[in-house]
Amino acid sequence: MGLFDKLAGWLGLKKEVNVLCLGLDNSGKTTIINQLKPSNAQAQDIVPTIGFSIEKFKTSSLSFTVFDMSGQGRYRNLWEHYYKEGQAIIFVIDSADKLRMVVAKEELDTLLNHHDIKHRRIPILFFANKMDVRDALSSVKVSQLLCLENIKDKPWHICATDALKGEGLQEGVDWLQDQIKTMRT
Amino acid sequence: MSESSDDRKWLDAHFDPVAGLYTFSSCLDLAELSGDGESQLVVGDLGSGSSGMKLKVYRGTALVSESSLLDLPAGLVAFFMDLHEPRIPAVAVASGPCVYVYKNLRPYFKFTLPGLEVNTLEQDVWQQAREGQIDPLTLKEMLEGIRKKADVPLSFCSLQFLSLDASDMDEFVQLHKQQPIRRQTVITCIGTLKKSTADEDGVSCLVIGTESSDIFVLDPEAFIILAKMSLPATPTMMDVTGQFDVEFRIMVACRDGNIYILRRESDKPKYCIELTSHPVGLVRVGKSVVVGCTDESLQGFTQKGKKLWRIVLPAPITTMASMDLPSRGFQAVLVGLANCEVQLYRDKNLLSTIKTPDVVSSICFGRYGREDGTLIMTTKGGGLMVKILKRTAAFEDRDSAPGPPLAQSIRLNVPKKTKLYVDQTLRERENGLAMHRAFQMDLSRLRLAAAKTYVKALESSLTPVSSSLSEPLKMNAVVQGLGPSFKLTLNIQNTATCRPVMNLAISFLYDESLYQMRSPYMRIPLLVPGLIYPVETFVECTSDKGISDIIKVFVLHEGRNCPLLTAHINMPVSEGLKLH
Numbered sequence: 232m233g234l235f236d237k238l239a240g241w242l243g244l245k246k247e248v249n250v251l252c253l254g255l256d257n258s259g260k261t262t263i264i265n266q267l268k269p270s271n272a273q274a275q276d277i278v279p280t281i282g283f284s285i286e287k288f289k290t291s292s293l294s295f296t297v298f299d300m301s302g303q304g305r306y307r308n309l310w311e312h313y314y315k316e317g318q319a320i321i322f323v324i325d326s327a328d329k330l331r332m333v334v335a336k337e338e339l340d341t342l343l344n345h346h347d348i349k350h351r352r353i354p355i356l357f358f359a360n361k362m363d364v365r366d367a368l369s370s371v372k373v374s375q376l377l378c379l380e381n382i383k384d385k386p387w388h389i390c391a392t393d394a395l396k397g398e399g400l401q402e403g404v405d406w407l408q409d410q411i412k413t414m415r416t
Numbered sequence: 417m418s419e420s421s422d423d424r425k426w427l428d429a430h431f432d433p434v435a436g437l438y439t440f441s442s443c444l445d446l447a448e449l450s451g452d453g454e455s456q457l458v459v460g461d462l463g464s465g466s467s468g469m470k471l472k473v474y475r476g477t478a479l480v481s482e483s484s485l486l487d488l489p490a491g492l493v494a495f496f497m498d499l500h501e502p503r504i505p506a507v508a509v510a511s512g513p514c515v516y517v518y519k520n521l522r523p524y525f526k527f528t529l530p531g532l533e534v535n536t537l538e539q540d541v542w543q544q545a546r547e548g549q550i551d552p553l554t555l556k557e558m559l560e561g562i563r564k565k566a567d568v569p570l571s572f573c574s575l576q577f578l579s580l581d582a583s584d585m586d587e588f589v590q591l592h593k594q595q596p597i598r599r600q601t602v603i604t605c606i607g608t609l610k611k612s613t614a615d616e617d618g619v620s621c622l623v624i625g626t627e628s629s630d631i632f633v634l635d636p637e638a639f640i641i642l643a644k645m646s647l648p649a650t651p652t653m654m655d656v657t658g659q660f661d662v663e664f665r666i667m668v669a670c671r672d673g674n675i676y677i678l679r680r681e682s683d684k685p686k687y688c689i690e691l692t693s694h695p696v697g698l699v700r701v702g703k704s705v706v707v708g709c710t711d712e713s714l715q716g717f718t719q720k721g722k723k724l725w726r727i728v729l730p731a732p733i734t735t736m737a738s739m740d741l742p743s744r745g746f747q748a749v750l751v752g753l754a755n756c757e758v759q760l761y762r763d764k765n766l767l768s769t770i771k772t773p774d775v776v777s778s779i780c781f782g783r784y785g786r787e788d789g790t791l792i793m794t795t796k797g798g799g800l801m802v803k804i805l806k807r808t809a810a811f812e813d814r815d816s817a818p819g820p821p822l823a824q825s826i827r828l829n830v831p832k833k834t835k836l837y838v839d840q841t842l843r844e845r846e847n848g849l850a851m852h853r854a855f856q857m858d859l860s861r862l863r864l865a866a867a868k869t870y871v872k873a874l875e876s877s878l879t880p881v882s883s884s885l886s887e888p889l890k891m892n893a894v895v896q897g898l899g900p901s902f903k904l905t906l907n908i909q910n911t912a913t914c915r916p917v918m919n920l921a922i923s924f925l926y927d928e929s930l931y932q933m934r935s936p937y938m939r940i941p942l943l944v945p946g947l948i949y950p951v952e953t954f955v956e957c958t959s960d961k962g963i964s965d966i967i968k969v970f971v972l973h974e975g976r977n978c979p980l981l982t983a984h985i986n987m988p989v990s991e992g993l994k995l996h
């Protein structure tokens with residue numbers, strides 16, 4: 232950690248990071264972000280997102296601004312307009328929705344081939360969500376189906392999560408925080 | 417070429433080649449049975465055709481429910497039968513003479529078609545058998561007799577009896593003689609019709625077609641017959657639109673190879689489409705209907721039965737379904753073919769071809785799981801295939817069928833109509849009759865003037881061809897030289913077949929202030945028929961003003977004052993000057 236970061240940390244000033252939260256509708260994006268917010272700011276009911284919404288949460292050294300995009304088909308063309316601003320990506324997959332794994336892969340491939348993303352070393356955190364559901368695919372299986380091993384030029388990480396209980400989220404966010412910090416120094 | 421492009425349009429979501437699903441498009445439907453926003457696939461599985469008939473439900477890639485059916489399913493539909501919350505549709509399975517209604521996948525109600533009229537003679541014969549007055553062989557003979565001449569057909573029971581061997585007859589009579597004779601028809605097709613609202617989740621009536629050539633509309637809650645309509649033949653497929661209480665239209669393909677269109681007002685068909693071969697698929701796209709026939713053709717008709725187009729397919733049709741994607745305003749027809757292809761047509765244009773590993777026997781397109789554009793197909797070998805239309809897929813209308821080229825439909829940048837144009841158009845519209853008359857009058861005048869001039873020309877022999885019968889002559893003139901001296905050659909020909917022409921002379925008429933001619937009068941020798949006689953003379957232009965004039969040539973007959981031929985020679989301008 233650089234001296235400035237340390238100083239900033241002592242002063243309570245935190246680096247601002249823009250994160251894009253992407254994934255198909257119903258994958259649990261809003262639920263995950265809601266879990267990451269301080270408990271007094273958490274929403275009780277989660278409804279399908281329309282368009283997108285901007286949420287904020289902090290970790291020990293970073294202040295995240297998350298663009299929680301809607302995953303519905305008709306809003307997915309909005310995603311690319313925010314690629315430039317994003318410094319990291321959280322990609323959420325419903326590991327119980329086997330049928331639409333191809334659709335998630337298709338959207339991921341489109342994302343990776345987009346000119347605003349393609350040549351950047353932007354970290355991508357995959358959440359294989361809904362691991363609590365019976366017959367859900369394991370995170371290994373999900374990364375196989377999405378061919379994550381083909382991503383060579385970007386740091387990525389996948390964790391199995393249960394957004395309802397908040398399990399697995401912290402591991403992912405810690406990884407993301409480390410990545411962003413190494414990126415900067 | 418099309419194969420690669422179609423890989424870019426569809427995502428292969430699921431393929432189970434051994435799913436053990438044996439069904440047809442009429443027995444497939446998609447419905448949100450769990451009320452959680454995920455649509456499920458409901459299948460009436462025909463099993464082996466004699467056993468293993470099942471009602472199956474798929475969710476995502478998994479079979480989640482399975483229950484046995486008593487009889488072969490003829491059709492299956494999901495429909496809202498009441499207004500209860502949560503809005504979960506019921507499933508109706510038509511088989512034999514009954515409709516089995518399932519709510520929450522549990523049997524809820526069974527509707528049986530009313531029995532048909534029974535032949536009284538048949539009833540009497542069985543009565544006698546029951547009382548032991550006749551033996552099975554006599555019974556058989558009498559039933560055969562009735563079958564041959566009666567207008568009311570025999571019951572199923574009697575027909576079955578007639579098909580038995582003599583050894584089995586006794587037992588059959590013992591078993592059946594106590595049962596009343598009933599004649600029952602069976603359901604051949606089933607559809608749904610919204611009751612009074614067009615809402616997506618509005619309550620729907622069931623519409624059933626029967627072997628006895630009737631169409632029944634059933635009340636969704638009480639399952640009483642709301643309407644009965646009769647057709648000239650047994651229906652096999654149908655498409656229903658509209659609302660029962662407002663206005664509806666039922667298109668029915670029948671076994672007589674015709675398609676009948678029923679409307680609310682009448683219990684008889686309103687329109688009829690006569691096909692040249694039997695229909696095997698019927699899909700409505702908006703206001704038109706697309707019919708697939710056994711002669712490997714696909715044809716489009718209007719709602720009133722007017723034929724719009726016909727195209728020939730590469731293979732026989734196995735099944736057809738509509739592809740309706742309201743979120744993208746896209747409507748087309750999916751056609752399963754016996755050559756392991758599924759083709760997508762918008763009107764008569766082939767949009768795309770999907771190759772399948774096996775012949776597809778049923779197709780269904782709609783919302784499955786959470787994807788609106790899902791294509792579900794089952795194959796002849798019992799496989800289940802799920803494809804999802806890509807979000808970015810676009811279908812272009814390339815015109816495959818011969819017809820007017822695409823360029824014809826490109827709009828030209830025609831300038832706006834000017835005031836003058838509009839005024840003229842108005843004038844033409846108002847005075848059309850007078851204008852036509854004036855035109856005809858002028859045309860007649862023109863013809864008259866032309867005829868007059870022609871007659872005059874003939875009379876004064878102004879033509880280079882003589883029309884006189886005794887001296888048929890032809891002449892042409894050639895002028896050679898730059899000037900001021902010109903050589904004038906007149907080629908004269910006698911066009912008669914065998915008679916020579918004699919006593920001819922040529923004289924010239926010209927402006928003597930301009931031209932000088934060596935011999936203004938010449939005699940012509942005897943003209944043998946067919947030969948061309950060149951007559952030459954020299955003309956001297958005397959003017960140096962660069963002007964020219966006409967020299968008239970007359971072919972004369974001695975002793976006559978009227979020339980036989982006249983020619984006008986346009987002299988060229990003299991380009992030289994006379995040397996003095």
Ligand SMILES: Nc1nc2c(ncn2[C@@H]2O[C@H](COP(=O)(O)OP(=O)(O)OP(=O)(O)O)[C@@H](O)[C@H]2O)c(=O)[nH]1
Pocket residue numbers: 254255256257258259260261262263277278279280281300301302303323360361362363364392393394395396
């Ligand atoms: N069982 C289970 N359900 C989950 C989990 N995470 C989210 N859900 C449920 O999934 C549904 C969709 O969650 P959302 O957070 O709205 O999904 P989203 O990705 O934001 O969806 P859009 O905003 O439409 O793109 C909700 O009913 C959540 O309760 C999980 O880990 N396990």
Ligand SMILES: [Mg+2]
Pocket residue numbers: 260261262278279280299300301302
């Ligand atoms: Mg959301």
